[in-house]
Amino acid sequence: GAGVSQSPSNKVTEKGKDVELRCDPISGHTALYWYRQRLGQGLEFLIYFQGNSAPDKSGLPSDRFSAERTGESVSTLTIQRTQQEDSAVYLCASSLALGRANEKLFFGSGTQLSVL
Amino acid sequence: AQSVTQLGSHVSVSEGALVLLRCNYSSSVPPYLFWYVQYPNQGLQLLLKYTSAATLVKGINGFEAEFKKSETSFHLTKPSAHMSDAAEYFCAVSPASGSARQLTFGSGTQLTVLP
Numbered sequence: 001g002a003g004v005s006q007s008p009s010n011k012v013t014e015k016g017k018d019v020e021l022r023c024d025p026i027s028g029h030t031a032l033y034w035y036r037q038r039l040g041q042g043l044e045f046l047i048y049f050q051g052n053s054a055p056d057k058s059g060l061p062s063d064r065f066s067a068e069r070t071g072e073s074v075s076t077l078t079i080q081r082t083q084q085e086d087s088a089v090y091l092c093a094s095s096l097a098l099g100r101a102n103e104k105l106f107f108g109s110g111t112q113l114s115v116l
Numbered sequence: 117a118q119s120v121t122q123l124g125s126h127v128s129v130s131e132g133a134l135v136l137l138r139c140n141y142s143s144s145v146p147p148y149l150f151w152y153v154q155y156p157n158q159g160l161q162l163l164l165k166y167t168s169a170a171t172l173v174k175g176i177n178g179f180e181a182e183f184k185k186s187e188t189s190f191h192l193t194k195p196s197a198h199m200s201d202a203a204e205y206f207c208a209v210s211p212a213s214g215s216a217r218q219l220t221f222g223s224g225t226q227l228t229v230l231p
Contacts, residue, residue: 003159004159031216033216033217035221040125040223041223042120042206042220042221042222042223042224043206043208043221045217045219045220048216048217056217091159091160093159093160095216100215100216101148101167101210101211101212101213101214101215101216101218101219102148102165102167102212103216104162104165105152105160105162105216105219106159107152107154107159107160107161108159109157109158109159110159
């Protein structure tokens with residue numbers, strides 16, 4: 001497809017388990033972003049990739065969270081030892097160029113993570 | 117530092133009525149402002165953006181927003197609501213001289229359109 005694709009769309013896991021969330025950005029998009037959206041709240045920035053490097057990891061809430069990107073394409077967000085407070089929708093977005101402030105972000109439909 | 121406040125987490129209007137979704141921002145530097153829309157089971161889509169050109173910005177689907185610096189507002193309007201406008205709307209702000217990763221989103225307003 002032509003849009004940003006995220007998988008799985010829903011993930012239910014037990015507390016303490018590790019999860020991997022995948023994002024396939026639009027082909028050719030250099031910048032990639034991960035956000036978290038808790039119920040009733042706005043989007044919370046997690047991490048930004050420019051190509052395969054992550055110049056800004058300032059939003060990652062703890063060392064249980066990590067992300068990588070390969071081939072300037074697919075990105076994986078990994079949450080280790082999940083906690084109930086990790087339950088949220090995780091959104092991925094990509095943009096064409098250098099991540100400038102006026103750029104249009106293209107979002108995936110998100111992964112709904114539920115930690116029991 | 118910057119922030120966005122969306123007044124009203126839920127707004128209901130009748131089909132054909134005016135849509136007004138409120139957004140106030142706080143920014144210590146000149147801002148760029150955005151409205152994104154999220155239809156059910158879809159990703160967020162850019163509706164319109166203000167990037168320091170005209171203060172009245174027109175977007176897709178008949179929506180527009182006006183940047184009012186004196187009121188620190190960027191309210192979203194549409195003269196006549198359609199059933200297909202039912203969605204969640206997010207206002208966002210970033211520093212004009214910054215980068216997209218500095219985008220700060222509001223908590224969203226769920227718009228319901230009644231027949």
